[in-house]
Amino acid sequence: MSTDTVHTALTFTRSMVVIHRGMRRESRLLAELIGATRPGDRRRARALTAHLADYLLGLHNHHHGEDELIWPLLLSRVDLDADIVLRMEAQHEKVAATIARLHDLAGPWARSADAAGRDALVAALVEHRALLVEHLDDEEAHLLPLAERHLTEDEWNAQGDHFAEHTPKSKILTLLGVVLEDATPDERAEFLSGLPAPARGFWRLYGERHHTARMRRLREDVRTSRTGSAIALLTGVGIGYVGLSYILDPVGTAAGFGLPAVPSGDATAWLNIKGVRDLGTGLAVLALLARGKREALGLVMCAFSTIAAGDMLTVLAHHGSKATAFGVHGATAAAVLASGLLLLRTARRR
Numbered sequence: 001m002s003t004d005t006v007h008t009a010l011t012f013t014r015s016m017v018v019i020h021r022g023m024r025r026e027s028r029l030l031a032e033l034i035g036a037t038r039p040g041d042r043r044r045a046r047a048l049t050a051h052l053a054d055y056l057l058g059l060h061n062h063h064h065g066e067d068e069l070i071w072p073l074l075l076s077r078v079d080l081d082a083d084i085v086l087r088m089e090a091q092h093e094k095v096a097a098t099i100a101r102l103h104d105l106a107g108p109w110a111r112s113a114d115a116a117g118r119d120a121l122v123a124a125l126v127e128h129r130a131l132l133v134e135h136l137d138d139e140e141a142h143l144l145p146l147a148e149r150h151l152t153e154d155e156w157n158a159q160g161d162h163f164a165e166h167t168p169k170s171k172i173l174t175l176l177g178v179v180l181e182d183a184t185p186d187e188r189a190e191f192l193s194g195l196p197a198p199a200r201g202f203w204r205l206y207g208e209r210h211h212t213a214r215m216r217r218l219r220e221d222v223r224t225s226r227t228g229s230a231i232a233l234l235t236g237v238g239i240g241y242v243g244l245s246y247i248l249d250p251v252g253t254a255a256g257f258g259l260p261a262v263p264s265g266d267a268t269a270w271l272n273i274k275g276v277r278d279l280g281t282g283l284a285v286l287a288l289l290a291r292g293k294r295e296a297l298g299l300v301m302c303a304f305s306t307i308a309a310g311d312m313l314t315v316l317a318h319h320g321s322k323a324t325a326f327g328v329h330g331a332t333a334a335a336v337l338a339s340g341l342l343l344l345r346t347a348r349r350r
Helices: 003-009 015-035 042-077 082-112 115-150 153-166 169-180 185-193 197-218 222-248 250-254 265-290 294-317 322-345
Strands: none
Touching: 015 042, 015 115, 015 169, 015 185, 042 082, 042 115, 042 153, 042 169, 042 197, 082 115, 169 185, 169 197, 185 197, 222 250, 222 265, 222 294, 222 322, 250 265, 265 294, 294 322
């Protein structure tokens, strides 16, 4: 029987598959994000080890509930399949040893952020994940169908109350977000239906948005992203200001463009048109920045760099000021392109 067939056949234990999906993802991302941290970046190290601690707390409490509530019941009711439960217990012990190792390594690295500590922590995470995934796959394929046959839904769901009792309230939202992040709409609705109505309301009004923002901050390179965002902000404000200048004082503004001649008379209307387009360009940058759409903003900034590059080439082709062509338009094109590339490089990792 394939794993997909097993998952389809499950009823009240199906939520465990959703929980496991979050564990697989976070164990993988933590190794990737920690491995990508620059030596000496203590702020980044503290943020990642704090999330690692939350993940390990959730995993420990999840396993503790199974150890206390599920394995003893199953062992009292199964016979030939007892080896499955005993194998789950042995796997829990191995995973617990890796959790202890990660705790030992995380604290020193959070304080030093050195390369050696980072690499040791990543190696421990890789080992941890290998054992964890082996256990989760085995549990889904063999233990969950066994639980469906020998336990009642209430007995199985007692794990949820156990988890809530042993997990600090300040961590519940974070761990709920970890579980629901990759859930399908049906899985999310089913999982949330088991929560009290006030908890469901709080999650929908605040918790989901808070989790999304927290994960976005955690999964991006904060310093590089800030540099790209700062350049984008300056670009948006700057081009918007230039657009307003072309609308309010078209001839005076055009004199600094670098071309040898400036339109006059009725032809100055073309300068107002340029102003409106510059203003719209600046507002587009600021809108994407305000919404936190860094990947889209990165693409837009790369595209907009061609405008400044085109201005430079136009000035040069018409024998305008080389100083303005390179010093203003060329420098702007380079800065805007750099901003776009930085934003794309640090787009949220998935």
